[in-house]
Amino acid sequence: MNPNHMLEQVAEERGSEVAIRFTSTNVTYSSFLDAVRRLTRGLYRMGIQRGDRVALMLPNLPQFPIVYYAVLRLGAVIVPINMMYKGREVARLIEDAEVKAIVAWSGAWDDFAHYAAVLNSIKHIIILGDSLPPNSISLTRLIARNNPMMDIADMDDDDPAVLQYSTGITGALKGAELTYGNITSNLVACRDIMRVTPRDTMLAVLPLFHPIGMTLIMNTSLCTGAAMELHPVFDPKIVAEKLKEGASTLFVGVPSIFKILLNHVNMEDGPPEKPIRLCVCGAGAISEDVLKQFEKVFGTYILECYTTNETSPVTSFNQWRTGRRVGSLGHPIPGVEMKIVDEQGNEASIGEVGEIIIKGSNVMKGYINKPRLTEEVLRDGWFHTGDLGKMDINGFFYLVNRKNDRIIKGGFSIYPTEVEGVLYNHPDVEEVAVIGIPDEVMGEEVKACVVLKEGATVTTEQLADYCRERMALYKVPAVIRFYKDLPRTSTGRLDKAELAG
Structure with a gap:
């Protein structure tokens, strides 16, 4: 299923409501969808077709989700690029992915420009910003000068949607091929577990190019009708004040962010009068001390989850229906299986440390251009994470460490x-x-x-x-x-x- 079908339904029902708050600007669902449709037409006229790969190198700006949904609307493939990558890293990624077009922020383009000239796959350079390099197109003009395109590509669950890159311990790039089925099933499961509704406001500080930002923040908000308060950078003082204000109801972070935020509040202050409804922590284990302090200071509740690039990204969650165990990864989300195996591949006993392996609707097709690595990690339908964990008698999973650590x-x-x-x-x-x-x-x-x-x-x-x-x-x-x-x-x-x- 194409997530644009969900976005269309939400925009039809909540057209005049706010989709994105960014600094002093409010973007309604009607305006957002109109921009998506116009950019879809512009990309189509440039020759972007089903299966083509489009790199997206933008910071947390409203244009990020506009480009994301426009590319998927055509049935093409998004290749998100970390804004912290340097020119050489970007060039390696684009060459590996055989990117046909790139949408980039002008501030990040200069470091990459001299590499782009020798990359044969890039046919179109689309820039957001006032400074346009030679042979490039303005993203703003591309949206403004095209009429809306109403068609949405009907995609099979197995069709590629996102190439999510990371680096392994050797420094080699790995592009995890995530499908439309992966993306859609993961956002629906996370939305339901977090109980996201159109009445929610998501405080968005994680970068949207990060898989957690993409799924747990952007997609769960915009495909539900919630508002997304988008911050271009993580400013601990501002975010701590926002959490204290209570204007937002949802917050998603990683362990380091929760600890940093605690250092920017007065521990003696009581919880806010209108505390944020729910916080979610992924991408690693948060210390029990930090979790409990954060909940006390901000008067909220943190649910921990287990994420990897290869699993779209969420695999397990502490869930309302099954209860919470602080320090655990919770239980597998709907449509997903997890188990712990020993070095011989046999299922481990309760409490025994072994490798976490995963099977289900969230698991990638494989790594592009790396058949041997794909065979190593995908065996008999199970993704071998390389993470060490254990399971208790109540079925809660725990992360112990990386195998290599x-x-x-x-x-x-x-x-x-x-x-x-x-x-x-x-x-x-x-x-x-x-x-x-x-x-x-x-x-x-x-x-x-x-x-x-x-x-x-x-x-x-x-x-x-x-x-x-x-x-x-x-x-x-x-x-x-x-x-x-x-x-x-x-x-x-x-x-x-x-x-x-």
């Missing part, structure tokens, strides 16, 4: 998230990453890379003593080093490879 010290397995969780609870610790480092005797030792809060005076030995009091001695970091900031990848994740180097 596990530290083996003297034959004992140590999972960095456990050590990080202890250090995160220290009042002087702002951020921490735990890695394994080579050791001649033990094979590996534990190293903690720590960012302290402003004004903190704790020493490395005091932090080590803190850990000794709270965990088995073999898990206590042998090396603790202070950093001003921790390195991150282009997708915003902690770059543990650089820390290890």
Whole structure:
């Protein structure tokens, strides 16, 4: 099913209602749909057809969802590009995806321009902004100068819709091919679990090029009739104030965002008079301490979920109907199966740590141009995540660690998230990453890379003593080093490879 059918129905019912709030501008559903239809016509006249790949490199602006839905309306394929990518990374991605057209923000184009000239697949360059490079077209004019196109391509569930790129531990690009069935089933499941209604307002700060932003924020809002309050960048002070104001009802974040927001409020203040209805946390485990503090300060409720690029992105959720377990990934969403398997592929016992594997309507077709890698991760219909987890007797799943992050010290397995969780609870610790480092005797030792809060005076030995009091001695970091900031990848994740180097 094409999600544009859902958008059409919503716009027909709620045409005069606000679809997107952006700074001082309100975009109604009627205006939004009109822009989508006009851009669809413009792309069609340029020769964009069913199955063509269109790269989308825009920040959080109203034009992002306009382009997204216009491309899908033609039955073409969206290739979202991380705005933090540099020119060389963008060129590699576009070459791998064989992109036919690119829609880009002028501010990001300069770094990429000299690579574009040698990429043969790009036939059309569409720019948002006042500065137009040679042989490019203005996105604003393309929308304004075309009449609306009413047709919507009817798509099969197995037709490709989105190429979601990420980098593996080797730095190689991986383009997960997500289908129209993947995208639609995931947004419907998430919408129902979150109980999104037209009365909701989504506070949108995660980048829409991120799969969580695309599905849990953009699609669940616009395909339901809710309003999306779109922020171009994440400003912790502004977002914390917005959460306190209570004008929005839904908020989706990642673990680091919830912790950062806590640092921008007065902990002694009571919860707001009109608290935000629901918060959702994906892309990693949030510490129990941060979760409970955030809920207390903002008077809200956080549901954790499990996401990967290859699963559109949501696989499991803490759900109202099955209850919540803090620190868990919840239960599989409708249409999805999960299980834990050992290294031989046998299903693990209750509580036993093994690899999380997934099967269902959310799982990608495969990685484009990488048949061998696809065969490695998709076996007998199951996607092998490379994540280590466990399941309790009530069917709740828990993330333990990445397979490749596990530290083996003297034959004992140590999972960095456990050590990080202890250090995160220290009042002087702002951020921490735990890695394994080579050791001649033990094979590996534990190293903690720590960012302290402003004004903190704790020493490395005091932090080590803190850990000794709270965990088995073999898990206590042998090396603790202070950093001003921790390195991150282009997708915003902690770059543990650089820390290890």
